[in-house]
Amino acid sequence: MSRRREYLSIPDLCAELGITRDTFYKWRAKGAAPSCTKLPNGALRILRDDLENWLNSRKEAVLR
Template identity: 85%
Template sequence: MTDRVRSLSSSRPKETAVKTRRREYLSIPDLCAELGISRDTFYKWRARGTAPRCTKLPNGALRILRDDLEDWLNDRKEVA
């Protein structure tokens, strides 16, 4: 390997592994189980506009992004 080729290969940026975070979606039953609420309670919250943000899938099913649930819960924290 010549000096020129060696210097070109060493000047290339090294590839780094990029970790992509997988989005976690919860179904309504999963959300209700995690919060310890009934499905009816969730839909009452949704009707009042106080439920966590939902994503409506093309088949009509609702999903809640884990990050949106965490944000929603953090917004409801009270200072004791």
Template identity: 60%
Template structure:
């Protein structure tokens, strides 16, 4: 079972962390450019912290 520290993030939490709007997140999702999501039985989405970190690392720009 997941611990409180590893509780999946909601779309608003991810949007706030990335500094993007919900519409941008859903646009990325439609284009398959967003982090992988978990779809709950009620249709809500959740994003695992580890998946968000992996997604961010994959989008790092070597400066």
């Protein structure tokens, strides 16, 4: 059984990360934001799996 893909809107993403839209678009301009999908109407969506992968790629290594 396949899992339904979950997409987040920019306001949803910003609320989840606790950032402003301005911060998101600054990250996007620098190429540092999670991957986005552009809908035919121009709206951006972020696949939940892409967000999780993006967050995991930013984990800092713990030095012992």
